[in-house]
Structures are given as structure tokens and as C-alpha cells.
Amino acid sequence: MKHVIGAKCTLCGKTVSAEPETTVCPSCGGILDIEYDYDYIKSVNEKEPLSEIKDRTMWRYMRYLPVQSTGSRPRLRVGGSPLYRADALSRTLGVKELFIKDDGQNPTASLKDRASAMAVVKAEEAGKETIACSSTGNAASSLAGNAAAAGLSTCIFVPARAPKGKVAQLMMFGARVFLVDGSYEDTFRISAEAIDHFGWYNRNAAINPYLMEGKKTVSLEIAEQFGFKDLPDYVAVSVGDGCTIGGVFKGFKDLYETGVIDRIPRIISVQASGCCPINTAAAAGTMEWTPQEENTLADSIAVGVPRNPIKALRAIRDSNGITVNVSDDEILAAMRLLGSTSGVFAEPAGAAATAGIKKAVETGLIEKDARIVSIVTGNGLKDVNNAIRASGEPIHIRPDMDDLLPHFN
Amino acid sequence: MKHVIGAKCTLCGKTVSAEPETTVCPSCGGILDIEYDYDYIKSVNEKEPLSEIKDRTMWRYMRYLPVQSTGSRPRLRVGGSPLYRADALSRTLGVKELFIKDDGQNPTASLKDRASAMAVVKAEEAGKETIACSSTGNAASSLAGNAAAAGLSTCIFVPARAPKGKVAQLMMFGARVFLVDGSYEDTFRISAEAIDHFGWYNRNAAINPYLMEGKKTVSLEIAEQFGFKDLPDYVAVSVGDGCTIGGVFKGFKDLYETGVIDRIPRIISVQASGCCPINTAAAAGTMEWTPQEENTLADSIAVGVPRNPIKALRAIRDSNGITVNVSDDEILAAMRLLGSTSGVFAEPAGAAATAGIKKAVETGLIEKDARIVSIVTGNGLKDVNNAIRASGEPIHIRPDMDDLLPHFN
Numbered sequence: 169m170k171h172v173i174g175a176k177c178t179l180c181g182k183t184v185s186a187e188p189e190t191t192v193c194p195s196c197g198g199i200l201d202i203e204y205d206y207d208y209i210k211s212v213n214e215k216e217p218l219s220e221i222k223d224r225t226m227w228r229y230m231r232y233l234p235v236q237s238t239g240s241r242p243r244l245r246v247g248g249s250p251l252y253r254a255d256a257l258s259r260t261l262g263v264k265e266l267f268i269k270d271d272g273q274n275p276t277a278s279l280k281d282r283a284s285a286m287a288v289v290k291a292e293e294a295g296k297e298t299i300a301c302s303s304t305g306n307a308a309s310s311l312a313g314n315a316a317a318a319g320l321s322t323c324i325f326v327p328a329r330a331p332k333g334k335v336a337q338l339m340m341f342g343a344r345v346f347l348v349d350g351s352y353e354d355t356f357r358i359s360a361e362a363i364d365h366f367g368w369y370n371r372n373a374a375i376n377p378y379l380m381e382g383k384k385t386v387s388l389e390i391a392e393q394f395g396f397k398d399l400p401d402y403v404a405v406s407v408g409d410g411c412t413i414g415g416v417f418k419g420f421k422d423l424y425e426t427g428v429i430d431r432i433p434r435i436i437s438v439q440a441s442g443c444c445p446i447n448t449a450a451a452a453g454t455m456e457w458t459p460q461e462e463n464t465l466a467d468s469i470a471v472g473v474p475r476n477p478i479k480a481l482r483a484i485r486d487s488n489g490i491t492v493n494v495s496d497d498e499i500l501a502a503m504r505l506l507g508s509t510s511g512v513f514a515e516p517a518g519a520a521a522t523a524g525i526k527k528a529v530e531t532g533l534i535e536k537d538a539r540i541v542s543i544v545t546g547n548g549l550k551d552v553n554n555a556i557r558a559s560g561e562p563i564h565i566r567p568d569m570d571d572l573l574p575h576f577n
Numbered sequence: 578m579k580h581v582i583g584a585k586c587t588l589c590g591k592t593v594s595a596e597p598e599t600t601v602c603p604s605c606g607g608i609l610d611i612e613y614d615y616d617y618i619k620s621v622n623e624k625e626p627l628s629e630i631k632d633r634t635m636w637r638y639m640r641y642l643p644v645q646s647t648g649s650r651p652r653l654r655v656g657g658s659p660l661y662r663a664d665a666l667s668r669t670l671g672v673k674e675l676f677i678k679d680d681g682q683n684p685t686a687s688l689k690d691r692a693s694a695m696a697v698v699k700a701e702e703a704g705k706e707t708i709a710c711s712s713t714g715n716a717a718s719s720l721a722g723n724a725a726a727a728g729l730s731t732c733i734f735v736p737a738r739a740p741k742g743k744v745a746q747l748m749m750f751g752a753r754v755f756l757v758d759g760s761y762e763d764t765f766r767i768s769a770e771a772i773d774h775f776g777w778y779n780r781n782a783a784i785n786p787y788l789m790e791g792k793k794t795v796s797l798e799i800a801e802q803f804g805f806k807d808l809p810d811y812v813a814v815s816v817g818d819g820c821t822i823g824g825v826f827k828g829f830k831d832l833y834e835t836g837v838i839d840r841i842p843r844i845i846s847v848q849a850s851g852c853c854p855i856n857t858a859a860a861a862g863t864m865e866w867t868p869q870e871e872n873t874l875a876d877s878i879a880v881g882v883p884r885n886p887i888k889a890l891r892a893i894r895d896s897n898g899i900t901v902n903v904s905d906d907e908i909l910a911a912m913r914l915l916g917s918t919s920g921v922f923a924e925p926a927g928a929a930a931t932a933g934i935k936k937a938v939e940t941g942l943i944e945k946d947a948r949i950v951s952i953v954t955g956n957g958l959k960d961v962n963n964a965i966r967a968s969g970e971p972i973h974i975r976p977d978m979d980d981l982l983p984h985f986n
Contacts (some may be wrong), residue, residue: 224633242662244920245682250654256728273654273684275920277958317920319665326971333742333961339968340957342917346981347971354976361978366985508751511653511684511726548749549686549958552742559748562735562756567763569770572755576775 171208172234175200175377178478186234188294191375199476200377201418202234206425213426218392224248226282226385232422234381239292241318244275246285247385251393251541256509261526265539267400268522269390270512272547276306276313276337278468278518279386279412279545283373284310286382288318291369297321301371302352302359305334306468306546311371312341323368325359327352331467331551352462353473373411374475380415387419390541396428400541402490402534404436406520407446408469410480412545413437417483433541435489436534437480438524440464440496446474447491450484457481465496465554468517468546490533492524499523500558503548513548513555521545580617581643584609584786587887595643597703600784608885609786610827611643615834622835627801633657635691635794641831643790648701650727653684655694656794660802660950665918670935674948676809677931678799679921681956685715685722685746687877687927688795688821688954692782693719695791697727700778706730710780711761711768714743715877715955720780721750732777734768736761740876740960761871762882782820783884789824796828799950805837809950811899811943813845815929816855817878819889821954822846826892842950844898845943846889847933849873849905855883856900859893866890874905874963877926877955899942901933908932909967912957922957922964930954 174183175190179198184190186202193200212231221228226247227238249271258266274281284307291299299315301307302325315322322343326335327350339345348355356372363370373379391399403420407413413435420432439447442463449457457477462470474480484491494502499516502523506512514522521542528534548555565571583592584599588607593599595611602609621640630637635656636647658680667675683690693716700708708724710716711734724731731752735744736759748754757764765781772779782788800808812829816822822844829841848856851872858866866886871879883889893900903911908925911932915921923931930951937943957964974980 242664242919244661245659250684252653252726253651255651270684273682275659275679275682276922277686277956313916313920313922315920316917317661328973332965333958335971336961336964336968337922337958339971340912340916340922340964341920342913344984345971346984347973348976349973350976358974358976358978358981362981365978365982503749504751507722507749508725510651511722511724511750513685513722513746513749547686547958549742549746549956552745552961555745555749556741559745562744562748562754564737564756564758565767567757567759567767569767569774572767572771573774575753575755 169234169236171205171231173203173205176203188290190377191370199374199478202377202381204422209426213428226285226382229385229388232388234378235289239289241292243285243288244314244317246274246281247389249273251390252510254510257505260505260509261529262536263529263540264537267541268510268512269386269541269543271386272514272518272544276310277547277550278306278310279383280306280310281314282385283307283379283382284314284371286378287311287371287376288314288320290378291320294369296369298323298368299371300324300359300363300368302355305330307373309334309338312338312343316341323362325355327355329467331553333550333552352471356475373409380411380418380479383412383415384419384422386543387416388423391420391423391429399429399431400433401538402436402540403433403543404438404521404525404540405543406438406469406517406545407480408471410446410474410476413483414476414479417487432487435483435487436524436528437484437489437491438520439493440466440469440520441493442496443470443472444493445472446477446480447493450481450491455481466499466516466520468515469520490528492528492533494520494523494527498527502526503558512544514544515546515548515551516554518544518546578643578645580614580640582612582614585612597699599786600779608783608887611786611790613831618835622837635694635791638794638797641797643787644698648698650701652694652697653723653726655683655690656798658682660799661919663919666914669914669918670938671945672938672949673946676950677919677921678795678950678952680795681923681927681953685719686956686959687715687719688792689715689719690723691794692716692788692791693723693780695787696720696780696785697723697729699787700729703778705778707732707777708780709733709768709772709777711764714739716782718743718747721747721752725750732771734764736764738876740962742959742961761880765884782818789820789827789888792821792824793828793831795952796825797832800829800832800838808838808840809842810947811845811949812842812952813847813930813934813949814952815847815878815926815954816889817880819855819883819885822892823885823888826896841896844892844896845933845937846893846898846900847929848902849875849878849929850902851905852879852881853902854881855886855889856902859890859900864890875908875925875929877924878929899937901937901942903929903932903936907936911935912967921953923953924955924957924960925963927953927955
């Protein structure tokens, strides 16, 4: 691949060759980051501008992705999610311009489809027939769905607290699912041991450097949906493991380095107050983070021991970003707000970014005349129990006008 | 609107003017059908072929829709859902070519978004601020979501048996939800009385002739995804109220009448064995149907008293269609099949069409060298309880290799 230089370690800085099964740094065990030949990508952009590409999926950005082709297997339609101008919500929050990037519109209803679609292509490159991962849910179901479409097998390790809807979804995709009696950390460890033992393809986002490359397509799309100009001042995203925010930054960085955009939006890193190791470190201005309990109903970002803290902390630092922690009540309120003002139904982690924007505006952390994008990372149908908690109960009536009319007095 | 002639009664044949609030025939109470000036649409097609339209949503087919514009309010991205070539599934079923039209990829995760998006535009035309409907779920949540995006209020009447996930979804969109202690029939009646009483805009699909026009865009898309040629021999769709199958037929008919396609695919009408009044009448070759009990877990098509039997029965007759009834077990098996072979997670009613195709192939009702499209009308996340029933339980383990390894012996 002419446009890929290699995989550079985020710890020791060593660069290794980027092979399909490349995981962590062979020297120090650090997480790797794919490096591109930006001059080469620039020359490709000059020959064929992005705007002329017909493909509407994430693969329209192939020249920015660490693949030569998407392989021969069938695949789901990932990416190309809508960016909504949310005037009613921006009025409610008291900011000038707010946009919602609804990544819950992906095939298995979360942003993680972008990473899993990449994993499937890489597994095929590596000649593997089984892909495995540990996940709080969305990585798992997106892997199961994208692998099923491609005819690959999956083994998935899920912590026992994962919502039933998420588990059912991945079971329906034919995955072998192991519900692990333990924390996310325990689940991750057993999956790593099993992957080692059986030689499966590894879709654990922090270990596998390609997955963040898939995720970054959300930023490539946002930038293109703004016409690559007048970019938002801020992009808010919820943060768990650290891979998604790393991808959000990387996408903008790649466009910036290739001269397609003239600045990188500031990233608003939103975590749950009950589980915010990355934001705690970032706010203290250090790269040293401390494990935390996982006390939040937003299961997709309940990660007390983040696997990708370095990329996350650098994304915040290098984008001149800000951090906001939000309570579970603030998350539930943001779910109602997104739904009722914009018709977007988000799962708790998906609404957290909006809760963070609300809080950042209220506390004066971001200016009222800002232009902001809130990334909705997952669909609310994934977590019905919390949707019920957020929404309250409907009104019960008998089929009779006498029963109905009093509700309108 | 130059391209709309009027609304023609399906019973007495009288044509009335198509106004935003036009409902049933003023003479006989029959359901109306929007009529187009096909010659005019042909002339528009000649001036600007459909392929040149940039809009990727259902509104790209504006010239075939009973609207002049989509109004000034914000809207969700409805339509443009993927058509997947499903080779693994076609091999499993033993048919030559099978395609999946995944309409669970719409904003609120069902085909009904196409109808609700239309209702919102029509309500705005009519100057109404509140829209109401009765629904087993998907019509309701799609209305709530699309109306919320546009800043309109909704009052929604839902039978008490509707799955909690569907109710939670529409509550999150800020709808006023009335859970009616009774059947779909009771729910429909009380909604009609309330709409009359309060003067709300009526989104009940059978009463409002515009909704089917929104739904028909699924067929316009299917035809375009085949390049308007080499169309499928069959299109399978699950049938409840009768409006969706009516829309599926109407879309192909409009394209046929305007010379864009050279034949109309045969429609496979799939109902649940426990609730199949339309198929029972169609199979007997009569337009006279009899109410039935609602004995199926596929709640979206559990309609014992269909509101739009005439359009449904005509769609089957006029497309030289066929009917198949499937058991709940066959529906659950089709959910597993769709998920594991194709990465598409369908709700029971969404998988029913695939169950119908399987049965029709096995019984020799359709030939093995056929080219078939199965429409998935709704996402499986809408009905987690049935997904769990279909999928079985995951494997519980402690975070320990000794606990894991025996599962691979």
C-alpha cells in the first residue's frame, strides 16, 4: 500500500511494518498508530477529488484507510450516516449552531460498525476464518453482524452486565457468545488469552490498530458534510475505552495534514461522572491515569480501565479539547432532549455527548456563538431498559372517550 | 400539483380533489387511492432522468409523490435503505438469486418511516400542529420521531400488548402515548374518535391515502437499485393492515405506467398462520375477507381486522402474486437465518417475508431459478423479547480458560 508508511508505537516511537495481524509494539508492548504518506494521499486527492467518489459508505475514503481493497466478501452498508442541523435543540441549549451526527443509523446501530467493518476486511487479508473480541456490547454486535454478512465466524466475550438487547442482537448474528462473570477488565483478559490460544483474528480495539482507522471515517464524513470548510468549532463525543475519541481526532488530523481542511475542531471529551479516568487525567494535565469504578448506566462507556488512554489523552491535548463529566440523570435528560427536539433516539452513551454540550454551555466552558457537532454513537433501541427509565410510563386508558378526555384538561 | 389528478375511491370509483386532509370517499366511505398524470411524469422523466437526482432519500422520487415540496421544517433521513445481495442465504434456501431490502435501516428502524415522513409534510400543508394515530408500534414510533424532528406534536394510541421497546422509543420522541386496554380494533376506534374530537392530523394509514404513497418509495428504490431492468421475479413482504403491500405494488405500478420498467414483479404476500385474513381471502379468490384472531408473536402484522384489505387484495391479484402463511416458529427460524447468513437483524414481522420465501421454495410454489427480493420491514432491536426467544441463551463462564476450553471440545 503506497499510502501507508507503517505502524508507529505510541509509547517508544518505533515504527513497524503494518501487516494484517499487526497488534501491539514488538519492542515495548505499546499501542500502535497507523502512519500515512500524506504527500501521496495529497497527490491522489489532486487526481480525483473526494467529491467525485460515488461510494456513499465509509469506503469512499479508501485512500485514507489502511487497506488496498475491501476484499471479495459481501459487506453491510457502513457509514454515510446523516448529519442533522438541530435548530430546536440548539435553541434549547442556547448555542448558535448545533448538529447531530447520528451514527446510530449504522447497520447494527452504532458507530462501532465502522471499526468492525475494518476488522472483517483485515481478517480476510490475514486469511482468518474466526474473529474474536471482548466488548461491553456494541463492538460485539457490530463484529457479529459484519462478520456474518462476510461469512466469517465470531467468538465474543461480553461482561455479564451487558443489556439483554445487545446480547440478543449478537446471538441472532450467529456468534458464539460467552457471558463472563466479571468486570470489563476480566472479560478483556480472558478474550486475549483465548485469542492467543486459538489463533483467532483479534478485534479488540486497543490491541488492533486498524479499528481506530475505521472509526475515524466518522470525522471524514463530518468534514465532508460541511463541505470541508466552515468546520465546527467543537465536536463532542462520549469516551469509554478511548478508541473512538482517538479515531475522531485522527480523521480530522489526516484531513488537516493533507490540506483538505484548515483546522481541527476542538474535541469535547464526555465521560460519565461515575467512571471518568481519562477526563480526570486530562483535566489534571497528565498522561497518568488511575483506574476507576464503573458506576454509570451508560454501559458502552463504563470502562474503569481504559485500553487506549494514550490516544484519547493526546486527542484531547492535541485538539486543544475540553473535558466534561455528566451524571446519569444528565444523560437520561439528554436522551429525552435529543428525542423530543430532533427525533433522534440515542442509547445512554450516545446521548452523553449532548449532555456534555449542555453542561459545557451552562458552565460557560464553551461560548454561546459556537458551532458544535454532537456525535450520537449508538441507537436507543439497544438499551430499552434505560430508555424506559428515561421516558417514564405511558398513560393507560380503556378504549373510551370518557377515559381519554380528562387527560386533556 | 400538475402530476396529481386526484384521489379515486377504491369502492365506488369516484374521484375527488386531493387535499392535505383528504381521507375517505365522501360518497361511500371507501378508501381513496391517489391518481397521477402518468404522461406528465413521463415528460418530467424525459427532461431529468431519475439517475441525475442528487437527493438520496425517499424524496428523490418527488415527481411520483403527492407533494409539491417537502415543506420548510427539518426532517429525518428517510429511505435510501440498502439492498443486499444475499448469496449465502440464497444457497441455504436453494434459490438462484435472493436480495434483502433492509428497511430496518430507516431513522426509527422500520419501513413505516416512509409513511410518517409523508404524514408530517401533509400535516404541515394542512396547517396542523398535532398528528395522531393508532398503531401496533412502528407506525407510532416513526410518526413520533419524524414529527419530533419537524417540531410537531403527536398523540399516539397503542394497544396494551405492544412491546415495551417500541413504546419506550416513542415516549423518548416526546409523544403523548395512550396505552389502550383492548385490541388493535379498539385502539383504532378510540384514535379515530379523538382525532375527530380534537381536529388533529390523521396518520391512520388506511384512512389517510397519502401514507401508502410514502411507503411505495420502497419499490421505487428497489427498482432503481436494479437499474430499472432485470427486475426481480418476486418481491416478498409481510402483511398486516394491508397498506404496506398496497404501497409495494403501487410503486412498481407507477414505474410501469410511466414506462420506466417493463414488468411488475409478482408480490409474495406473507402473513402469520395465526392471523391471515387477507391471505385467506386471496387464496379463495375473493375480495370478501373474514376477521380473525390475532395469534402471532409478530406484533407488527397481528391485525385481525385489516383496515386496507382492498388495496392488499388487489396488489396480490394485479401482480399475479402468491400467498404464504408462516408459523411463529418459522418466523423465529427466519430471524436466525437472516442474522447468521446476512448480518441483518429483523423483528419478527420483518423476517416473516424471508420465512415465506423459504416455505414457498420448499413447497414448490416458486421456482428455484427465481430472482427474489425479501423486504425486511423492521429492525430486530424493536422487539428484544422475541429476539431472545429466537436466539437462545449465551454461554455463561467465569473469567478463566479452564471454564472456557470445555466449550470447544
